[in-house]
Amino acid sequence: MALKANALKVGDTHTARLVEDLKRTQIVQYAGASGDYNPLHTDEIFTTKVAGYPSVFAHGMLTMGMTGKMLTDYVGDARLTKYGVRFTSQVWPGDTLDATATVTGVSEDGGQKLVDLDVSTVNQDGVVVLSGYAQARVD
Template sequence: MALKASALKVGDTHSERVVENLSRTQIVQYAGASGDYNPLHSDEVYTTQAAGYPSVFAHGMLTMGLTGKMLTNYVGDGTLTKFGVRFTNQVWPGDTLDSTATVTALREEGGQHYVDLTLSTKNQDGKEVVAGSATARIDP
């Protein structure tokens, strides 16, 4: 069912758990799908001994993709006109992530209705790992 402007108000939220217990396998699968083979995401020895991190960690774009999954589940496929994020903290193997979209504006431009959203994805400790915004076309 399409999201409708008449059914929304500023402050409405939509939340989803986008991953539970992120595995190293999922991180490596993302590396293969994206072609991003930076050893920080798959080589424990390099990451801990050479780079000084406590462990390998997820690609930022994997976290953005998981956030995008929540977003398109909410607004529908093919409706996004803008989607941008910033990565605020690393995502580690074992993390569980919940994403939330909050309606910040409902507007009309050229006869088309739009919803503006703020986005936040947090880990199991409540630490934000992604912050962003999006705009989508919606039905009246």
């Protein structure tokens, strides 16, 4: 279900809830699947007593991965050409995240129509935890 260039306009948005009350177990799942076993994400004792953080926290890449679901649900599967983010604040167990894509431009490159998007993910306090962009092929 790809997007149609002629139905898109700058300022269009798509928002999705990524997770409600993020569980430590989901962070463990991501550690196991991604292979990033940094104890900062799964080992409460190390993280509080040695690293000095209030609790374990999510991999930035878990937030990017969850935000990627919002994007592929919006632009369609196998349609992304670019996706990049900055991690602007940490994500903690218990957080609820919402992600938004905003159309910033529609263009054509060598006969291929493209949409450019701003990407932003916020937590339950309205703090931006991820900020970036994406580009996708559209029909």
